[in-house]
Amino acid sequence: MSLFSIPPHVPFLPALVEGVMDGRLLGGWAQSGPFWLSDVTIILPTQRARQALATAFSNHPGFVGLLPDIRTFGGDEADEEPFLPPFEAPPLPKATSRLERRMTLSHLVAGWAGTEAGRQAFATPPTAAEIFGMAEALGTLIDDLLIEERSAGDIRAVGAEMGPELGNYWQQTLTFLDIALRAWPDQQGEGRADAAALRRLRLDRQAMAAPLLFGDRPVIAAGSTGSIPATARLLAAIARLPRGVVVLPGLDTTLDGDAHAALLDPSNNPQGHPQYGLAHLLRDLGAGPAQVETLGPATHPRTQLVRLALALTADTADWARHRFAPEGLDAALDGVSIIAARTEDEEARAIALLARAALEESKTVGIVTPDRNLARRIAAELARFDIFVDDAAGVPLFHSPAGRLARQILQVAAGGCAAVDVMALLRNRGALVGRDRSTIAKLADDIELGLLRGQRLAPGLEGLRRSLEANLSRSTERVARRLSADDGAAIGALLDELSAALAPLLTLVKAADLDGPALAEGLWAAMEAISDGAPLRGKDELRDWAKAVADLANRGHRFVPVAMDAVLNALMEGVSVRNRLERRQDIAIWGQLEARLMSPDVMILAALNEDKWPGPADPGPWLSRGMRIKAGLEPPERQQGLAAHDFAQAMGNATVILAYAQRLGGSPALPSRLLQRLDAFIGEEAAKLMRQHGQRWLSDAQRIDAVDRVASAGRPAPNPPAAQRPRRISVTEVETLMRSPYDLYAKYVLGLRPLDALGEEPDARERGTVVHAIFARFVAEGHDPAGVDALDRLMEIARAEFAALEAVGERKELWLRRFSSAAEQFLAFETERAQRVRHRHAEVNGSWLLPMAEPVRIEGRADRVDELIDGTLEIMDFKTGSPPAPAAMRAFEAPQMPVEALIAQAGGMAGVAAAPSSALTYVKIALGPDAFRPSRFATPDAMDLMDAAEEIGRRLQGHVELFLLRDTPMPARLLPLRTQRFAGAYDHLARVAEWTSVDDGEDPS
Structure with missing residues (x-):
């Protein structure tokens, strides 16, 4: 038996080439003639090593003629069968793919999870992705049993031996494993076998054929640790040949008998030691380290140091006397x-x-x-x-360019064609739908700005079509881009093609349940149509994967169409996209x-x-570490x-x-x-x-990405000509003028308007807008809040207003039920103050031309302006949020309501006679004890309300004079609001985060 080892400090493949070329590994085989190397067979672990060895031979100065016959252990059947001698052997079964096994086992796992025993084994019912993951883990356990040449009987023996020690979960799991492992061969079908079983058969066939195939010619098995028993048998068969040689990678030939025995003693827990596998292989070969010859220097300081550092736990006690000088x-x-x-x-x-x-x-x-x-x-x-x-x-198929596009297509379908999902799909460079990229980019911009931003869509692609019709017919105001008829035709054609491409998937995700084959078939159909014309990496692999899954109809677990991205990830497990x-x-x-x-x-x-x-020592979900050992598994x-x-x-x-x-x-x-x-x-x-x-x-x-000096952006203070600055601002922008003139510069001089967030859901702000409209209609239609039918009239108005929110869906009913409580509070509030009110006005438009040398107009709309019995006015602001802090009011930093009082005093409120205001009132719209509890505008001590309003008016005119009528810089955040916890509309443009910070202090009020 010829055993060699190449230590870590010696380059393995060059040493192997040198050992062949100098004859040490040939057993005396004649090196005569130009083609003598072709008589030598070398078997390696991987195809990459095979290619590298061929290169190493061609680079050797003594190389002439043909290369050796270089193979891999247990290579593909098509590679190995032609080389085997013609002795009687049954044909090998067809391999069961990893995907087919996962799908089939998922059906078994899901069936068990639905039983009473299965339900007791899980804290919560497993999701579809978890079931596919458990099926994959079960397949790995089957491979382990096949590799270690164990069977379901060994698992049953574990249950019999450890039964009293096992908890209820493990007992139930072992029962299921016994059923699943015995059922699996029948599930595969006749003439089918696992890849691990086929590899074992091929390795054993190679071992059996070796004497007939090689005779006395040199054959060298190199680089394998023999971790698979069948590989160890092949190595043993080669070592027994007349000129058979086994070359081990990195065997420690300095190990003495005691050290070698320690590696074979399970009580030492040696499995994590680097020499464990080689020690077992030597035992299977019937040899010891002393019988192995080293190619190259046997020792080296680095190799010796690493071996000492990675010694068995018990041997670390001797580190002190082995430390290096x-x-x-x-x-x-x-x-x-x-x-x-x-x-x-x-x-x-x-x-x-x-x-x-x-x-x-x-x-x-x-x-x-x-x-x-x-x-x-x-x-x-x-x-x-x-x-x-x-x-x-x-690259895993799931993360490849084709996989990412497929995931986005699936998300569009699963998410009901939500705005964000649709735009993510159209922004993917692989989504061409038969068009060029520039055309799709233009259409994507038009769809985003013309149909999505600021719109509340009905579900599905039908919602996009309605939004398109509204834009073209000019029946909606809140659009960021008006579309032409040609734009509308192009978008309509794209939506039609997307609808046709997504139709199978949309049908699937609306079903009560579906399976992997249906999902793969529908996804590939959509992918093929949407990626038409795109050279996507991974597209061929995705097509092959989809076909392989679709061919497994009725083989896998049926699942509810939720968390589809995780399901797709589980189904694509193990499929990679190689670089071509x-x-x-x-x-x-x-x-x-x-x-x-x-x-x-x-x-x-x-x-x-x-x-x-190393990775974690995870035994998997089906057996514990101790159970694996009892079953004879590593x-x-x-x-x-x-x-x-x-x-x-x-x-x-x-x-x-x-x-x-x-x-x-x-x-x-x-x-x-x-x-x-x-x-x-x-x-x-x-x-x-x-x-x-x-x-x-x-x-x-x-x-590499650092800069020599970091210069923070300064506070922007643009100074456009006064003629370019606005001469008309809203009453809400008065506070903006005082706090951040830059925002008015961005809005009016630059012409920039903030866009609504893409796919923004109807939220509290929109619900508040509807509630304002309901109260305004009630007042405008002249209903008596104390009337016996007041609540019915108010709820009738509410139903009509909430009905306009098509995108809200089922939430409309929930919001309407919540509003019914607020409605009763509103009527009680209005009834309580009715005796002081002569006439109510809702949603009153106001306008005021400032008495200045150059005309500047202030415009706005008051929620309520009530004419009181005493001839004064009460202006009310119904708020769904919080009113300004009293300290801000007293400091003249909350100007909206006082400016509205000045507009009313000047006769600028439509339909309201000029009069002073005796009350400025904030009314919070909410549920609970604070709802409809009025709070008055706070004025400085000993200052009348209208005197405070006049002071704000004087300050307003000063700001208008300075920032709108002169060539004065317009700085950002001149008077920041300390309690503001959200970004302003133009803070990003002003790069506020780079030059300012906000204290986390409490407002002094």
């Missing part, structure tokens, strides 16, 4: 740096800068990360330097398995955070052992950068336990030094 530690850590970034964003940027510098020195760069999100971040950061590299694992473009060969982003045999000049290990590398720590092995292998490179983030998302994060072990072994000073080496890249990452 300072000079030895320097030699071991030469070339190792640590990037301790503050955030994932900073980590990605630092890695990109480091990689760019290495490429400029003509070095190759390998970036290894298990975190696909971080991989995409790094690729995006590299793209800013025109270095284009894709994650070798590809030619990329540079000197840099790559790999997963851990793909990087296992690679040796770039610069190796960067990213996402070295706990629960990232505990979840086994995957952590493989991650530790990958870490140890990568640490053997000459130049290694270890990167992690101190915060993940918004939460603090820990460095990986592997890195913590390394820090603990080498000591605080050495750990600090490695981080200092990486600080250069962090500093560059922090500086």
Whole structure:
């Protein structure tokens, strides 16, 4: 038996090539003739390693002729079958896809969740996405059983052995597993098998065929840890061949018998150790570390240090006597740096800068990360330097450009064509609907400004059509853009095509329930129509996925159409979009398995955070850790052992950068336990030094987007010519003039008007507007608040006014019921004061020409102006919000009501005789004890109401003279309102947040 190992500090593939070319791995096979290499077979774990080995052979100075026969373990059936000898063997079954299994198992899981036992197992009924996720986890458990060559009987044995120890949940779960695992083969159908089972069959067939296939020719199995029992059997079969050789990756050949035995002792919990898998493989091969020959130097300070740092827990007690001397530690850590970034964003940027510098020195760069999100971040950061590299694992279909468009299409349908969803779809560059992008962009602008902003739409696309009709017929005032007939025709055609494309999905989301095949079929039909003409990455994969799901009719769980985005994510699990473009060969982003045999000049290990590398030891939802062990399955720590092995292998490179983030998302994060072990072994000073080496890249990452000096924006104070300033302002803008003249500049000089929020729901403000209109109509129609039919008349008006809010839907009835209480309070309020009122006026328009050298008009509308018995007026403001603070009133900083009093005194209120006001009253519209409780305008001590109004009038004229009639700068937030907790309409334009701050103090009133 010929066993070799290539240690981490020796580049694996070049060493393997050298071992072949110098004959050490050939067992005396003749190296004569130009094509002798073609007689050699080499089997590797991955296709990437296969390609890299071919390149390594072609670069060897002694290479001539043909390459060896390079294969992969358990390769695709189409690749392997032609090479097998013609002995009697049954044809392999057809593979059951991961998607097909997930769909079928989801039906079983959902059925169980609906039983009494299933309901007891869940705190709340599982959602459709959770059921698909549990089905995927059940499929993973099936794979584990197949890989470890266990069966449903082993699960039943767990229940029999641990029954008294298990809680009710686990007992119910085991009962379901027994049923599901026994039913699954029948569910697959005859002639079908899981991919894991087929891989095992292929590996065993290769092992059986090896003596007939290879004879005495050289065959080398390299780079496998034999973690799969069938792979271990193939390795054993190859090792038994006359010239069969097994080359292990990174076996610690310095282990003595006791250390090797400790790795095989379950009581030591060795599964997380990097040598655990190799120790088991040697046991299966019937060998020990002493029987394995090393290719290249057996020891190296770096490799020795990493092995000591990652020792079994019990062996860490010996760290003190194994620590390196300072000079030895320097030699071991030469070339190792640590990037301790503050955030994932900073980590990605630092890695990109480091990689760019290495490429400029003509070095190759390998970036290894298990975190696909971080991989995409790094690729995006590299793209800013025109270095284009894709994650070798590809982009999940769900997050690909085609996947994003599909999600937006689904959201439009599920959300009833809500305004925000429609605009998000039309702004997606993949949504062309058979048009060019510029045409769609123009139509999107017209739809947003002409149909959506400020409008309250009826549900669905029909609401958009009604809004279009209203815009074209000029029957609505609150539109941001008036559309021409040609614009309307183009929008109408687009809406018709969108309606046709979305029709299948709209029907589905309105159904009581649906299944995955129906969803996929409807989604692809809509996708195909809407993306017509768009070269979207991932579109082909989306089509294939949709077809695969649609072909599984009646195989999956039926679910209620809610939380559709999560359901789509669950259905797309495991489908990736690979890059098809030619990329540079000197840099790559790999997963851990793909990087296992690679040796770039610069190796960067990213996402070295706990629960990232290694991942969490999660046994899944179906078995606990102890139950897995009882069933003969490896505990979840086994995957952590493989991650530790990958870490140890990568640490053997000459130049290694270890990167992690101190915060993940918004939460603090820990460095990986592997890195913590390394820090603990080498000591605080050495750990600090490695981080200092990486600080250069962090500093560059922090500086790359920094500026030398940050100059905050100053308070804007534009100074347009006085002739351009308004000569007509509303009564509500009087306070704006006093507090922020800049806002009047933006509105009247620049001609800017704030747009209503896209898709804004009818809210308290709109409800308040309707309530104002109801009270105004009641007064205008002359109804007697004390009449026996007053409440009926008021509610009749309310029903008519609320009916106009088509977009409110069912909320109209709720608002109407709430209004009935307010109606009674309103009538009681009016009845109580009726004896003082001679005549009521509602929604009174007013106008006042200021007595100034140049005419400036103040206009407005008062909620109520009541003529009182004593000949004076009472002006009322019905408010759904809070009235101004008394302190602001006394300081003449709440001018609206006093200015309305001046307008009334000057005879400017339509239909109201000129008269002074004896009361300015705020009335709060609400429910509860504070409703319709009047509050009077507060004046300074010993000052009459009209005297206070005259003082405000004098101040108003001063502001008009200064800011409207002269060439005086118009500053923003001249007198800010301390209690304001929302942004003003023009605060963003004025960049207020950059030059001001607001105290969190209480208003002194």
